Amino acid sequence: xxxxxxxxxxxxxxVATDGDYYLESMPPNGPVDIQQLFEALCKEDSNxxxxxxxxxxxxxxxxxxxxxGSVLALEPVKATFEYLVRNIERSKLTNIRCLNAAASxxxxxxxVVTRPGHSFASFVGYDEVLERYAGxxxxxxxxxxxxxxxxxxxxxxxDFIKIDVEGFELEVLRGCPQxxxxxxxxxxxxxxxxxxxxxxxxxxxxxxxEILSYFPIVYAxxxxxxxxxxxxxxxxxxxxxxxxxxxxxxxxxxxxxxTTVSALERLRSNAQDAAERRQTGQSDLVDTWRxxxxxxxxxxxxx
Numbered sequence: 001x002x003x004x005x006x007x008x009x010x011x012x013x014x015v016a017t018d019g020d021y022y023l024e025s026m027p028p029n030g031p032v033d034i035q036q037l038f039e040a041l042c043k044e045d046s047n048x049x050x051x052x053x054x055x056x057x058x059x060x061x062x063x064x065x066x067x068x069g070s071v072l073a074l075e076p077v078k079a080t081f082e083y084l085v086r087n088i089e090r091s092k093l094t095n096i097r098c099l100n101a102a103a104s105x106x107x108x109x110x111x112v113v114t115r116p117g118h119s120f121a122s123f124v125g126y127d128e129v130l131e132r133y134a135g136x137x138x139x140x141x142x143x144x145x146x147x148x149x150x151x152x153x154x155x156x157x158x159d160f161i162k163i164d165v166e167g168f169e170l171e172v173l174r175g176c177p178q179x180x181x182x183x184x185x186x187x188x189x190x191x192x193x194x195x196x197x198x199x200x201x202x203x204x205x206x207x208x209x210e211i212l213s214y215f216p217i218v219y220a221x222x223x224x225x226x227x228x229x230x231x232x233x234x235x236x237x238x239x240x241x242x243x244x245x246x247x248x249x250x251x252x253x254x255x256x257x258x259t260t261v262s263a264l265e266r267l268r269s270n271a272q273d274a275a276e277r278r279q280t281g282q283s284d285l286v287d288t289w290r291x292x293x294x295x296x297x298x299x300x301x302x303x
Contacts, residue, residue: 005030005057008039008064014087016055017079023055033223034188035061037253038162040263041186045069046159049146051103051172054080056087056096058162063093066160070095072153076102076112076141077122103165104143105174112139122166145175158183167195170202170210180214184256191220191252193244204240216256220249225268227253 003023004013007030016023038058042048042065050059053073062071073088073096075081081100088096102110114122114137150158158179163169169189179185189211196202208230212218220228220239228235228249242248253264 007035007061010064012060012091014055014057015090016083026057030057030061034058036225036267037188037221037251038062038065040267041188041260042066042160047155047157048072049158049161050074051161052164053084055083059084059088059096060091060093063091063096066095071097073098074101074103076100077114077139080122101142101144103146103172103175105145105171106143107145107148108143109140110143112141114139146172147176147178150179158185161185161187163187163189167192167199167202170207173214186257186260187215187254189252189254191243191250204244208236211252211254215254217254217258217260219253219264221251221253222248223250227264227268
């Protein structure tokens with residue numbers, strides 16, 4: 001299938017397998033909430049690593065924003081990786097490199113479970129999970145640590161990392177302590193309760209505590225741009241409840257640089273202003289509708 005998305009005012013035609021749910025359900029203007037976060041956090045000269053790049057939508061967004069920088073996009077599933085490469089070529093962006101590998105806590109290989117038409121939901125499984133998902137496709141893929149990857153690629157710095165790997169996020173972070181200490185990048189990662197619990201047997205509580213052990217700044221970010229400071233434990237009950245029960249706050253923004261918080265606050269403020277404008281517009285529309293109805297009723301009484 002082919003679908004054209006408008007990303008940062010650039011039209012890019014993406015290809016994927018027929019019936020691919022990820023691309024099929026993608027809005028015409030792409031993943032707006034993620035794009036807004038990228039805009040707030042990626043600079044023109046940023047060096048970006050996209051872990052779990054799928055067919056390349058987020059890699060293209062990063063490539064457009066970091067026009068003077070670089071993007072390294074990792075995707076482990078062979079068939080999905082082939083679409084990633086094709087889509088990067090179609091975007092005509094030359095600052096994006098693609099690697100067919102899984103980021104992990106150790107070098108070697110991992111088993112990835114895949115489901116046709118749901119490339120976005122591929123996940124790394126351990127023995128018991130692999131038994132439960134025996135009817136699904138399974139693929140042995142190369143595993144690399146981000147520490148070794150950065151060393152081998154000769155990257156002079158890493159500014160921004162996106163991690164969306166269906167519950168495998170902690171394994172990725174366990175494989176890059178040197179990167180985190182040396183470059184102190186901003187990291188945007190998924191907090192998916194279902195994947196953590198079912199695929200990795202990790203509770204949201206344990207997940208959050210380990211994330212907080214790596215970063216001095218951690219915010220939970222909702223699609224509405226509402227944010228919660230997770231360094232304050234008084235915010236944890238709201239985060240745990242809303243993430244698990246209501247499907248909110250699915251992304252964590254993790255950082256070392258305090259100025260990142262300012263960018264996040266601006267994003268929240270802009271979202272609130274936009275919401276207020278929409279509400280005002282809706283109120284004006286309702287007032288106009290009521291006025292028209294009242295006018296028509298008066299005319300009926302006269303006649």
